[in-house]
Amino acid sequence: MENVLICGAGVAGSTLAYWLARNGFKVTVVERAQGMRSSGNPVDVRGPALPVVEAMGVVGRLRDVATRTKRVCLLDGDGRRIATVGLSAGKGEELEVPRSDLVTVLYEAACGDAEFLFDDTIAALRQDEHGVDVTFDRAAPRRFDFVIGADGLHSAVRRITFGAERSFVRPTGIHVATTSFGGPVDHPEEVLLHNTPGRLVAVHPSRDNGGVAFIFRAQAENVDHRDTARHKRIVTAAYGDAGWRVPELLERLREADDVFFDAVSVVDLPSWSRGRIALVGDAASCVSLLGEGSSLAIAGAYTLATALTSASPTGFGQYEAEHRARVRPARRTAKMTAAMLVPKTGIGLATRNLAARAWRWSV
Structure with a gap:
């Protein structure tokens, strides 16, 4: 049984923990926060993320906490309506869920089969051809077969493994x-x-x-x-x-x-992995402004879990090739989205x- 450390208990981290544990890995998740976070506006669960959450058996829970949003209303300075645009959320092809609720539902699906360490983070990583030695801020050092950074835009795993944030993160x-x-x-x-x-x-x-x-x-x-x-x-x-x-x-x-x-910000990395360490979610490819990043994080985590389960030495490359194909269209539309929104x-x-x-x- 291979053991995997995931840094970050957010959307990508909890989804990855669920699927790796389900496929026979021993999974530990370390999270800097003291518990599940309560902040964040609604995000969408759609496209390639939908079959993943359906297979996890959490769609019912997500529907219970989904918003009832049907319209977007543009207002002038006096609060008068300029225009009203309808939305498709909640009609079967997508769900809109407060981010905190989405993270909680995914965590609850994973926590029974994975170890979660809150109020801690990774301080140092040293890898060789057989595994990765991990130094934590608080817990005792441990060795893992793989380490995955699912720790967001300001990823500690990315900084330790690939270099300073300014080299890869473009506001x-x-x-x-x-x-x-x-x-x-x-x-x-x-x-x-x-x-x-x-x-x-x-x-x-x-x-x-x-x-x-x-x-x-x-x-x-x-x-x-x-x-x-x-x-x-x-x-x-x-x-x-x-x-x-x-x-x-x-x-x-x-x-x-x-x-x-x-x-x-946009995260640009020539590769999402180095040896036995890889990145997923915003740590690898933050591109979204309207909540689409959560759907990409779910889909990317499932793709990574599938690639690692295949036991192929090119598993990380397989994951990256497949998921970059999803990220590219979102990146191309990000500028247009920003122009319309702001x-x-x-x-x-x-x-x-x-x-x-x-x-x-x-x-």
């Missing part, structure tokens, strides 16, 4: 901050979007507690992704003169404990709104 000029709304939203079937040039505020429904997202264009800053106080100051400065309900929503952000903030200029915003008015009649 797009867009930043995202999210927090909970503090209770149910007024429109449980509608996402409300308010734009000004280079800025977006979104109020998103969920089952019990809606979410707020601030998505804005700004020059990349050297900001610690764990410095929440600094994140709140950056967002407040970016939206200080905005209208609609933005002052109220900024106040919620400043008082919140469950704030997520980061730069939207237009840079007033003219761009007016053009987007005009297109949305025309589109609404066909949905």
Whole structure:
């Protein structure tokens, strides 16, 4: 029985843990956080991810926690509707689920057959042709046959194995901050979007507690992704003169404990593996702005588990070739998505709104 260490208990890490354990591996997952995280706006489970979660037997649980979102409404500065666009979420071909609920469901599916170590992370890795010696921050050192980095955009496994983050992570000029709304939203079937040039505020429904997202264009800053106080100051400065309900929503952000903030970035690596160490999910290929990254993470984790189970010496290469073919189209559309979601200029915003008015009649 080969033993595998997965760094990160998020979407990719828990999915990978489930499938490796199911296929006879001894699996350990180490997670820096003290427990399952509660933050994050809704994400989509669709495309190649759907057959994976169906095979895991968790679709019923995901449907229980899925949002009821049916429409996206574009609002002007006074809250008047500019356009309403219908969505297909929840009609069978995809599910929209709060990220925290998705991670919890996947973790619960995996934790019975895998060991999870919370409040710890990898400090050092030393590999040879037979395995990898792992030094943890807190736990005693251990040896594994394989180590997989599923630890997100700021991956410790990638940094230790491949080099500094700046060599592989390219910011797009867009930043995202999210927090909970503090209770149910007024429109449980509608996402409300308010734009000004280079800025977006979104109020998103969920089952019990809606979410707020601030998505804005700004020059990349050297900001610690764990410095929440600094994140709140950056967002407040970016939206200080905005209208609609933005002052109220900024106040919620400043008082919140469950704030997520980061730069939207693209990860570019010539290879996703080195020896017995590999990357999956955002650690390997962060490309998404609209939640598609979760579906890619699920599909990539399943592909990696299948490749490792094949016992082929080219397993990592097989996984990478197959999953890169899924990532490329998402990467090509990322720039267009950003232009539609957060237009840079007033003219761009007016053009987007005009297109949305025309589109609404066909949905």
